[in-house]
Amino acid sequence: MRVKHWLIVTVVALALWLLSGYQMSWLAAPDKALWQVASFPIGVGCDPSLLEQRPGYRQVIKTEYNSVTPETEQKWVSIHPEPNRYSFTKADYLVNWAVANGKRVHGHTLLWHQPDALPKWLKEFKGDRAAWEKVMKTHIETVVGHYKGKVKSWDVVNEALNDDGTLRMANHHANPSIENDNGSIWARNLGSDYIARAFQYAHAADPKALLFYNEYGQDTQPLRVAAITKMVADFKRRKIPIDGLGLQFHLDLNATEERITRAISSAEKTGLLVHISELDVLVSNWKKNPDLVYSPELQKQQGAKYKFIAQEYQRLVPKKQRYGITHWNVGDGDSWITNWMKLKDWPLLFDDKYQRKKVYYDYREGLKSIK
Numbered sequence: 573m574r575v576k577h578w579l580i581v582t583v584v585a586l587a588l589w590l591l592s593g594y595q596m597s598w599l600a601a602p603d604k605a606l607w608q609v610a611s612f613p614i615g616v617g618c619d620p621s622l623l624e625q626r627p628g629y630r631q632v633i634k635t636e637y638n639s640v641t642p643e644t645e646q647k648w649v650s651i652h653p654e655p656n657r658y659s660f661t662k663a664d665y666l667v668n669w670a671v672a673n674g675k676r677v678h679g680h681t682l683l684w685h686q687p688d689a690l691p692k693w694l695k696e697f698k699g700d701r702a703a704w705e706k707v708m709k710t711h712i713e714t715v716v717g718h719y720k721g722k723v724k725s726w727d728v729v730n731e732a733l734n735d736d737g738t739l740r741m742a743n744h745h746a747n748p749s750i751e752n753d754n755g756s757i758w759a760r761n762l763g764s765d766y767i768a769r770a771f772q773y774a775h776a777a778d779p780k781a782l783l784f785y786n787e788y789g790q791d792t793q794p795l796r797v798a799a800i801t802k803m804v805a806d807f808k809r810r811k812i813p814i815d816g817l818g819l820q821f822h823l824d825l826n827a828t829e830e831r832i833t834r835a836i837s838s839a840e841k842t843g844l845l846v847h848i849s850e851l852d853v854l855v856s857n858w859k860k861n862p863d864l865v866y867s868p869e870l871q872k873q874q875g876a877k878y879k880f881i882a883q884e885y886q887r888l889v890p891k892k893q894r895y896g897i898t899h900w901n902v903g904d905g906d907s908w909i910t911n912w913m914k915l916k917d918w919p920l921l922f923d924d925k926y927q928r929k930k931v932y933y934d935y936r937e938g939l940k941s942i943k
């Protein structure tokens with residue numbers, strides 16, 4: 573009788589356990605992070621101050637990503653505030669944290685024309701061509717040298733071209749997409765071949781560092797893409813060291829699959845490493861709209877876009893050329909789109925409390941290896 577009693581109890585307990593769904597969580601595949609699903613590095617452009625101050629921000633970077641890019645702290649205005657003074661502290665915090673946590677570091681950026689990213693002294697600097705060359709060369713040697721062996725790669729030059737593929741130079745109106753186009757302090761004072769020399773100086777400062785040209789608009793501006801392709805061919809011919817191309821990919825819902833495919837493919841065809849370097853997908857489509865609602869339909873479209881990018885990157889870029897996909901900022905609340913561009917938007921994979929959004933899962937699904 574006693575055996576029969578225990579047998580019934582065991583069977584009932586087992587049945588309850590099976591019905592509880594508990595076994596599903598135990599049997600279900602472990603919940604993998606983005607970098608664990610992908611067959612290439614998944615990075616994030618981030619702010620060392622937020623990394624230090626916000627546990628939720630830090631936890632997402634620690635768990636979900638295996639590469640980091642300093643959002644602002646390696647730009648001239650932060651790292652070289654006075655002619656003879658460098659300020660490495662903030663960028664060092666991020667680089668040292670990344671190295672301690674086994675993350676790759678992608679340096680950003682040695683030369684960018686954006687006035688907000690330039691210190692006052694440089695914007696007021698008066699000198700001949702040789703004096704400007706010395707300023708540029710010394711900066712690159714000092715910054716790249718400081719991070720030698722810690723920063724694996726650099727955006728050596730960022731956004732040097734106009735929409736029409738010409739070199740960004742004078743205060744120029746070749747960029748209908750930019751309201752007050754400031755041209756380029758670098759091209760104006762260093763001449764049109766400054767890009768090549770910047771790559772040579774960076775290579776001399778750290779021969780092991782991988783060197784990238786970083787740009788936006790590859791999905792909408794074929795003349796820009798043609799100019800990049802031409803520049804790469806020219807560099808190869810002249811044996812100017814260049815290893816990769818960065819496609820910023822600040823996209824919106826109007827970015828068609830055909831344009832995304834063409835943009836990635838154009839970079840792959842150069843044979844260089846391909847880095848989607850600053851990915852976000854705007855649901856505002858760059859329009860100021862205080863009444864915009866993050867509707868299920870917008871989320872569905874955004875998720876499909878993220879998923880497509882993840883799959884198309886794998887389909888088009890051979891493994892040996894995949895430098896990875898880097899997202900610009902962590903949560904919607906710290907996105908440059910909401911803060912710097914002042915748009916009401918939800919462009920990222922995590923919300924303003926650093927919780928995974930629905931689009932996160934669509935994207936992670938797209939990262940699953942297709943080949």
Ligand code: XIL
Pocket residue numbers: 643644688730820850908912
């Ligand atoms: C942005 C930062 O995210 C902002 O915090 C900063 O105020 C301006 O620059 N393309 C680039 C990045 O290459 O460096 C820019 O980052 C976004 C556009």
